[in-house]
Amino acid sequence: MAFIIAPFLLIQGCGDEVSVRDVCDNTPGMCSDLNTDGHCNVERSQVIVARHYEKAQPTDENKYTLLDNFEQYSRCIYRAAGIEHIKLKDKKTSRVNGYLTSLAEIKRLSNETVNSTYPKLLYYHWSRNGSEEAMEKLLQQEQQAAMQTSEMQFLLATYFIKFDLEKTLDLLYLALQLNPAGETVNTEIYTSLVNIFYKQKNYKHAYIWGLIAQESGVKKIDLAPLENLLQGEGKSLDALQDLADKTYDEINNGEFISPRGF
Incomplete structure (x- = not known):
């Protein structure tokens, strides 16, 4: 027997609230083709x-x-559908059905939005479908208000990182500057800064952003090689730690200002 997951989950949008149970009771077709x-x-x-x-x-x-x-959902249910069940074959079938639904809906939505000028959809069609036309349209909107968010600046950075590291640094710093106080920062911004500065042999900056990445919860980052390099150059690791702490606090408080200028 199928049952509804998280029936009392409330999600707000479009000026009202709706629960999963409300949706499934009123329009069962929105739930029945997903896993149960x-x-x-x-x-x-x-x-x-x-x-x-x-x-x-x-x-x-x-x-x-x-x-x-x-x-x-598709990524999650794909992994779940691969789990073998000995006595619960119906559950595996339910997951496969959910996965097939996700593929069909992704295809539908992709087709319906191929001519959209909405910034996030333009990036989607470039990153998923390789549409250079979509990226050209997105770049034309770079100075518009809709693009002045941390998320959109980071997405632009993922485009420029392949061929223009200086532009990428501008965008990553601006993404941090635009991040609202108290809002979780996309830690890929930090790891990207570490990688770029390391590639440029700017080890001091790479180390500072590595420390900030660690403070933000990034675990797979080894700063020991950078520490050895910096100590060999006579740099004070304590002073760099203080600078990292100060920068980390500024970002979290919404007070970070890009040092690069625009």
């Missing part, structure tokens, strides 16, 4: 609510949200 066991609970719930909003208001923004949620 406990796997991928959060991702499934997000898809269900996003489906509701996309149907109610099929804007490009809502289509992107649903597309993004379906991609997250």
Whole structure:
């Protein structure tokens, strides 16, 4: 017997709140083609609510949200569908059905938004489908207000990092400057800064951003080689730690200002 996951999850959007149970009771088709066991609970719930909003208001923004949620659900349920069940074959079938639904919906949403000028969809079609036309349209919007967010600056950085490291540094710093106080920072910004500065042999900056990355929870980063290099150059690691702590606090408090200028 199928059952609804997280029935009381409330998600707000479009000026109102809706629960997973509400959506599944009123429009069962938005839930019945997804998995019906406990796997991928959060991702499934997000898809269900996003489906509701996309149907109610099929804007490009809502289509992107649903597309993004379906991609997250698809990755999760793909892994879950590979789990072998001896006595619960129906659960595996449910997961496979959910995975097939995700593929069909991703294809539908991708096709429906191929001509969109919504920034996140333009980036999606470049990163997923290799559309250079979409990237050209996105770059034309670089100075527009919709692009002045930490997320969009980081996404632009992932484009420029292949051929323009200085531009990439500008964008990564601006992404940190635009990050609102108290909002979790995308730690890929920190690791990208570490990698770029290391590549440029700017070991002091690489070390500082490595320390900040560690403070932000990045575990797979080994600073010992940088410490050896810097100590060999007579640098004070304590002073660099103090600078890293100060910068980390500025970012978290929404007070960070890019040192590069624009």
